[in-house]
Amino acid sequence: MQVRELMSEKDSASPQIVSPDIIARAQRGEREAVTQLFGDHLGTVHRFALRMCRDEDRARDIAQESLLTALKSLDSFRGDASFSTWLFTITRSHCGRLRRRSERESVSEDGDVVTDNAASEEPLPDALAAHGEVTSVVEQALDALDPEEREVVLLRDVEGLSTKEAADALQISVAALKSRLHRARSSLREAVRRVVEPTEFIDQFTDPGCPPIIEAFSKKLEGDLSVADCDSFQQHIASCPACAQRCASIQAVLGACATLRTHPPSTNLQTIIDRTALAIRKQASTE
Ligand SMILES: [Zn+2]
Structure with missing residues (x-):
């Protein structure tokens, strides 16, 4: 098990730090600072x-x-959350608004999203690490999660926010964040299995004696397993190859999640930069 390696990797992968100076200058309306601040994010x-x-x-x-x-609303940013967290809160509320609107507008549009693609995939071995397209599998699996689970994985495992930052962005308690995260990681692994083995999604090795191992693994990652629970987790892994493999696969999945963060955006973002810059100029000229 390389749980520890993954943990240290996650701890070091926090979102970018923004200097208070840049924020202050942007709040004073210095265009260069605003452009840099927003361009970076x-x-x-x-x-x-x-x-x-x-x-x-x-x-x-x-x-x-x-x-x-x-x-x-830049003036209302007080620096008690990180700038990224604050931006995620805003972005998330726009996503939610759009989702609610499109749900109202077209109920029938949903439901045919990932499965068509997934069904055409060749069945692949569970050894995700051997799969050349882990990233694309994980992307499909993320798409298949419900929005609540998806956003918690995106913030914590893709964008690398701390549990506190992710909880702040979602405006829920750290405890609530963690329980949602553990569930979401479990769902993510199931979703990956559905993508990889679409025709035979049966966890054939599930033994009634096995604990909910992915949730335990997730708790361990977050440092939330008691010493006793940690011991029994390790003992179970050592004696149960199926659960050891489950943990190895979620570890590969979470590793792939972290690499999604560094993926260059697939779209040309210049338009957004241009339009935002235009709005900045408009705002500057009215002050
Ligand atoms: Zn087991």
């Missing part, structure tokens, strides 16, 4: 929006609206 905002709404055009709109909202 546009990729992240867009990536989050794209994974939440799964549509290029909508993601561009959400990213742009989010930056404009942030721009208008």
